[in-house]
Amino acid sequence: MLLLKSNRLISISRIRYASHNATAQPNVDQREVDTLQRMSSEWWNPTGPLKGLHSMNAIRVPLVRDGLISTGLVPKEQISSPRVLSGLNILEVGCGGGILTEALARIRANMTGIDPGERLIQVAKEHAQLDRSEAVNRIQYLIETIEDHAKANAEKYDAVVTSEVLEHVTDKASFLEHCIMALKPGGSIFVTTLNKTTASWLGGIAVAEHVLKLVPENTHDWDKFISPIDLQRLLKTFNCSTILVHGMAYEFWRNNWTWCKNTEINYAVQAVKVPETLSN
Numbered sequence: 001m002l003l004l005k006s007n008r009l010i011s012i013s014r015i016r017y018a019s020h021n022a023t024a025q026p027n028v029d030q031r032e033v034d035t036l037q038r039m040s041s042e043w044w045n046p047t048g049p050l051k052g053l054h055s056m057n058a059i060r061v062p063l064v065r066d067g068l069i070s071t072g073l074v075p076k077e078q079i080s081s082p083r084v085l086s087g088l089n090i091l092e093v094g095c096g097g098g099i100l101t102e103a104l105a106r107i108r109a110n111m112t113g114i115d116p117g118e119r120l121i122q123v124a125k126e127h128a129q130l131d132r133s134e135a136v137n138r139i140q141y142l143i144e145t146i147e148d149h150a151k152a153n154a155e156k157y158d159a160v161v162t163s164e165v166l167e168h169v170t171d172k173a174s175f176l177e178h179c180i181m182a183l184k185p186g187g188s189i190f191v192t193t194l195n196k197t198t199a200s201w202l203g204g205i206a207v208a209e210h211v212l213k214l215v216p217e218n219t220h221d222w223d224k225f226i227s228p229i230d231l232q233r234l235l236k237t238f239n240c241s242t243i244l245v246h247g248m249a250y251e252f253w254r255n256n257w258t259w260c261k262n263t264e265i266n267y268a269v270q271a272v273k274v275p276e277t278l279s280n
Contacts, residue, residue: 027175028116028145032168035219036096040119043097044127050099052214053164055255056192057103059248060163060268064090064104064190067244067270071188073158085109088158093146093179094165098124098139104161105135112157114144150178158187166193167225173234180238185275189240192248192268196225199264214252228263232271240271 042048065084068074078084086108095101095113097120105111115121121143128136142149160179169175179189194200201222208214232242246259248266 027147027169027171029168029170032221033117035216037117037119039216040097040117040123043099043120043123049215051255052250052252052257053096053099056163056257057100059257059259060100060190060192061103061107063192063246063268063270064159064161065107067188067190068159071186071243071272073187083108089156090159090161091149091153091157091179091182093149093160093162094168095124095141096120098127098141100161100163101139101141102128102131102135105138106133109138111139112142113139114142114146114149116143116145118143146175146178146182150181153182155182155184157182158184159190160187161190163190163192166191166231167220169224172226172231173237176234177238180235180240180273183273185273187273189235189271189273190268191231191271192266193231194220194225195263195265195267196222196227196230197264200225200266203265208252212252228267228269231269235269235271239274239276241274242269242271244268244270 039049043050045051046054068085068088069079073088074084078086084107085104088109090104090109090111092101092104092111092113095115096117098113101111101113101124113121113124115124121141124141128139128141160183162179166172166175183189194204204225205220205222209217209219228245232245235242245263246268247261247263248268249258249260249262250256250266251258
């Protein structure tokens with residue numbers, strides 16, 4: 001039974017091997033991509049099957065904004081302005097149809113959204129064209145994996161965001177290695193994902209998928225969930241220092257997300273890439 005499976009620690013030797021594996025293959029489970037693409041026509045429906053992602057913007061946009069302010073990447077004169085992220089380059093990995101990418105572009109970030117799902121990127125591009133504001137000019141969408149993108153864009157971004165993606169990734173070491181490869185020293189990686197606990201199986205799969213139908217069945221695989229401790233260990237392996245861990249609570253009855261101390265189900269992490277001169 002699923003609940004009896006042990007929460008296996010990630011092998012440190014495997015992590016070290018991954019960090020030196022120059023021939024890493026794209027880390028894409030096509031079955032999971034196809035599951036998400038089947039929802040492409042509903043991606044921008046705020047009351048549809050992805051309404052939880054829409055409402056999550058209320059906390060994940062401030063997560064990125066405030067996180068970059070706290071690390072000193074936002075000039076003081078921009079902090080209280082609508083152009084708070086002006087001049088910063090941000091990569092969203094696994095952007096889907098662009099719900100978070102668009103929101104960050106509206107506070108003036110230069111956004112690149114990548115996803116291996118061709119239909120999802122098409123949806124993202126089509127929706128961006130409906131926005132008559134200048135935000136659309138700051139968005140680039142690419143059908144691409146992080147492995148390919150990082151090789152051509154090493155240390156390009158002030159922030160890398162991967163929100164509700166890591167729980168769909170098989171080789172988390174390789175995935176995070178390439179996310180961090182694309183990040184400038186001193187930049188931040190932001191992750192929101194699901195913990196690997198009995199509570200996350202009950203809340204994230206049994207209840208969310210089978211009882212309340214908040215997301216389609218088979219959206220998640222508990223074996224791919226990861227604990228905050230294991231995520232922090234991986235980030236440290238790739239020279240990133242975790243500065244924030246937040247629990248996230250979803251009030252499904254009113255489609256509302258809040259921060260909390262409990263990380264048993266959903267949580268967010270911010271980590272900063274340490275410049276090599278400081279890590280030696």
